[in-house]
Amino acid sequence: MIPNFEEYTHDLTEYELSLVPKFSNSFKNKIGKQNAVTSKVIEEKMIDAGHKVSGPRIRKIVNYIRNIGIVEGLIGSNYGYYITTDKKEIEDYIESLESRETAIKVVREGMEAYLRRLKIKENETKG
Incomplete structure (x- = not known):
């Protein structure tokens, strides 16, 4: 957790951890920057699916997915998140x-x- 940013950087909650497989699976078809997805789009899709996850927490979930290597080659750019080889x-x-x-x-x-x-x-x- 980062001081002064606790609201955004605290460890993933059990609820957020339960969303990791959903995030991971959705990234697997985001190969190449032409298929990139932004945090905003992810947030909107999560809301549509009945989940409430803010942009900073989406970034925390993505960070978790990268750190433990669930989705290799997952990068973020001004295009959004996508997988590259x-x-x-x-x-x-x-x-x-x-x-x-x-x-x-x-x-x-x-x-x-x-x-x-x-x-x-x-x-x-x-x-």
Whole structure:
């Protein structure tokens, strides 16, 4: 669970876990970006089927499916979610993930530096 985002990042509920097979099976025919499906479409289809699952929780379920390897090659892009076996698409996706990791790391390091300055300032006023 991620602090300040608990509502969206908490572990999957039993109800959400019960939806994993439905999600996994629906992704199996989403081969190639021309067959991609967006979170919004998934959410609408889930509502139509009587399930209430929000966009952030859909992403959490997809993350779970990827992390335990239920659906290999499942990537997300501006097209939506789809399966690929195209090595170039996989390499590009990995590069995208690495870029996002780097961007988050830069923000974290900036906040750590700011926190250090605040602590120094606090110690100076105490001393």
